[in-house]
Amino acid sequence: PLVSMTEMLNKAKEGKYAVGQFNLNNLEFTQAILQAAEEEKSPVILGVSEGAARYMGGFKTVVKMVEALMEDYGTTVPVAIHLDHGSSFEACAKAIHAGFTSVMIDASHDPFEENIATTSKVVELAHFHGVSVEAELGTVGGQEDDVSGDIIYADPKECEEMVKRTGIDCLAPALGSVHGPYKGEPNLGFKEMEEIGNATGVPLVLHGGTGIPTADIQRAISLGTAKINVNTENQIASAKAVREVLAANPEMYDPRKYLGPARETIKETVIGKMREFGSSNKA
Ligand code: G3H
């Protein structure tokens, strides 16, 4: 069923595992992720950036596509459709009214008081509709759609204040992670993560899940991280599959013949992440 993230993340925090957010880019990504979740009996979060939603047609297209696939596939595991890095109250409102079950308001680039004000407004609307809210403090490094910046670590005091004043359901404190591939090893702020996890009590979110070593993933989960976002790794895997199939078959033109293998490799990648995050058999 389509659900918000609230229950799945609280259960994950409690049970010391993390639910993966896997980003949608097209139909094949959506199919692959839903198939992986069902096979693994894992809860799953479908992440949709504003750019990806635009690419697919819009928020409504995404919701209808996911609902229809879940019906055709007979999906039984909990699934959330989540706006990833929502850039404004208006974008979140649009997603909520289109049927998203969860939104992230990313006002992390604004001054603290503005971030609080925008996030509070989103929480009020979202909770009225039974929709969960994720917010961000600090800056995730690297580039993703319109979101880019240098790494800035979240301040634990601000995190505590934000959760208290806004009523968000989960928090993404930027602590050294990066969107896209890492240049070298990531340097995650585990000390701050522990402090923030304890001070806020809410499930924490780790952005930039691509390329984080398993030991760091496990440590993050032990410190209260209950949601991990992955996009680039699936994109790299699917692009590689398409390249290989087309290189080996220069006469091929039926998209089903090269996107089918891409879909298969995304599914395998997602299954690997679900096992790594410990969410398999938790649905
Ligand atoms: O919000 C989405 C993620 O943070 C994705 O990060 O592309 O590095 O896996 P990634």
Ligand code: ZN
């Ligand atoms: Zn992100």
